[in-house]
Amino acid sequence: MGSASEFDPALALSHKFPDTTYSYTERDAALYALSVGVCLSDAVDADELKYVYHENGQESIKVLPTFSTLLVLRSGASGYNLPGLKYDPRLLLHGQQYIELYKPLPSSCHIHNKVSLAGLHDKGKAAILEIETKSYEKESGDLLCMNRTTVFLRGSGGFSKSSKPFSYTNYPVNQNPAVKIPESKPFSVFEDRTQPSQALLYRLSGDYNPLHSDPMVAKVAGFSRPILHGLCTLGFAVRAIIKCICRGDPDLVKSIAGRFLLHVYPGETLVTEMWLEGSRVIFRTKVKERKRTVLSGYVDLRGLTSSL
Numbered sequence: 001m002g003s004a005s006e007f008d009p010a011l012a013l014s015h016k017f018p019d020t021t022y023s024y025t026e027r028d029a030a031l032y033a034l035s036v037g038v039c040l041s042d043a044v045d046a047d048e049l050k051y052v053y054h055e056n057g058q059e060s061i062k063v064l065p066t067f068s069t070l071l072v073l074r075s076g077a078s079g080y081n082l083p084g085l086k087y088d089p090r091l092l093l094h095g096q097q098y099i100e101l102y103k104p105l106p107s108s109c110h111i112h113n114k115v116s117l118a119g120l121h122d123k124g125k126a127a128i129l130e131i132e133t134k135s136y137e138k139e140s141g142d143l144l145c146m147n148r149t150t151v152f153l154r155g156s157g158g159f160s161k162s163s164k165p166f167s168y169t170n171y172p173v174n175q176n177p178a179v180k181i182p183e184s185k186p187f188s189v190f191e192d193r194t195q196p197s198q199a200l201l202y203r204l205s206g207d208y209n210p211l212h213s214d215p216m217v218a219k220v221a222g223f224s225r226p227i228l229h230g231l232c233t234l235g236f237a238v239r240a241i242i243k244c245i246c247r248g249d250p251d252l253v254k255s256i257a258g259r260f261l262l263h264v265y266p267g268e269t270l271v272t273e274m275w276l277e278g279s280r281v282i283f284r285t286k287v288k289e290r291k292r293t294v295l296s297g298y299v300d301l302r303g304l305t306s307s308l
């Protein structure tokens with residue numbers, strides 16, 4: 001477990017991350033789509049078949065905006081061993097995800113990633129680390145998307161050298177995924193039952209953390225059984241928003257912010273409530289069986305017409 005003597009924030013902040021690469025094909029995009037519930041309850045769903053099949057002779061499949069979260073996975077190879085930060089990887093939880101999308105994701109692509117440390121905070125009982133990845137299409141050099149991944153390192157706080165807790169951020173406060181949920185009735189509500197094997201399917205997209213598959217690892221981390229990847233829950237929630245508010249058009253999604261509030265067990269039912277505030281959709285996802293909120297955040301949309 002991390003302790004004050006094992007944390008050197010100055011060393012961590014001065015670290016230069018190496019660039020990384022990632023390549024994917026249509027098969028990867030389709031597998032991902034299935035793993036976040038596409039066509040789960042209706043194999044010919046008119047809004048969703050396009051993510052897994054060349055419907056009506058379409059040239060390529062459409063790619064869900066949350067697929068962008070996979071592009072950063074290779075960044076972890078060096079990120080998990082950041083100089084100046086020693087922590088117990090078994091206690092790591094995904095805390096938040098912030099995504100900006102600049103272009104629709106192609107159905108296959110070679111990616112070049114630029115990685116940096118965007119935040120580091122001492123929360124006493126935990127350390128919070130924010131890794132930013134900008135993903136460029138190799139061929140054109142175009143910036144496709146930016147992901148900011150927040151990891152919550154339980155048991156690794158208390159490293160501040162002064163009485164004021166250490167806190168460093170290099171991005172605007174308005175990109176914080178923590179949101180206030182309106183008290184009014186939601187504009188739309190969507191329910192999806194995850195499969196007991198959901199995490200086993202999702203991990204095939206590249207996040208092989210045993211917390212999501214190994215009962216012993218899950219117990220050490222404090223859970224009765226393996227839990228669902230936070231990004232899988234986020235994928236379900238954003239899919240619900242695309243279905244209910246974007247009329248099935250994934251290209252309307254401009255940015256996504258989510259805070260993981262509680263773990264989800266595969267097999268549980270996710271109920272996503274949505275509120276429209278201008279071009280922003282505020283959302284909250286609850287687990288129906290336990291009546292607990294597990295995720296909240298917002299999705300900013302481009303070109304939303306007023307006829308909703």
Ligand SMILES: CCCCCCCCCCCCC/C=C/C(=O)SCCNC(=O)CCNC(=O)[C@H](O)C(C)(C)COP(=O)(O)OP(=O)(O)OC[C@H]1O[C@@H](n2cnc3c(N)ncnc32)[C@H](O)[C@@H]1OP(=O)(O)O
Pocket residue numbers: 072073075076079080081082085092093094095096123128129131149150151152209227228229230231259260261262263264
């Ligand atoms: C070292 C290098 C790493 C690099 C990694 C880069 C590569 C990218 C790979 C990333 C993949 C990570 C692996 C994936 C793992 C998972 O998917 S885990 C499953 C999904 N996540 C969860 O299930 C977590 C659910 N959330 C919780 O269980 C809890 O919210 C919590 C995170 C344990 C925190 O709860 P609690 O301890 O009760 O916190 P509080 O007392 O309420 O708050 C303390 C302060 O922390 C702030 N905070 C709270 N929650 C979060 C959060 N989710 N994200 C960020 N910050 C959070 C909170 O605001 C408090 O701060 P102050 O207000 O300043 O006091």
